[in-house]
Amino acid sequence: MIERGTVVRVAGERVGVRIGGAACASCGGCSGQAREHVVLAANRCGRELREGDEVDLTLPTADAVVSGLLVLIVPLLLFLPFYFLPRAFGPAVREEIRVLCGIGGVALGFLLNLVVPWRKKAQALPEIVRRIERDAP
8 A cells, every 4th residue: 555645754664654545544553533643664775855855655455455454363362262251260250240351351462462561563664665756837
């Protein structure tokens, strides 16, 4: 996926890029609200960039898929053990308690995605693929 943005900060190979607008609204990752975000991107090819330059950046599909799986699958996988955990304390545990424990497992899964380093390792920085040349007035 290629996204267009505006450079807001340059620090060597790492560049802050403001993205947003219609593409953000269609993604739904932020509850479908059209907002602008500043993301950190890699400038591995050493393009000469300045604040205000427009650039195209891309995130490899595999990295996006892995990140999405971690965010969605880890909480769902934790639902099952937490749902069945109360039965270890006795077979007469009410269904409501088991469901609440399962929901607790889902919450723990989301919390793990926030704090455990595996998510950071799976998230590669988007890469700047080109600088958009502006027409001279």
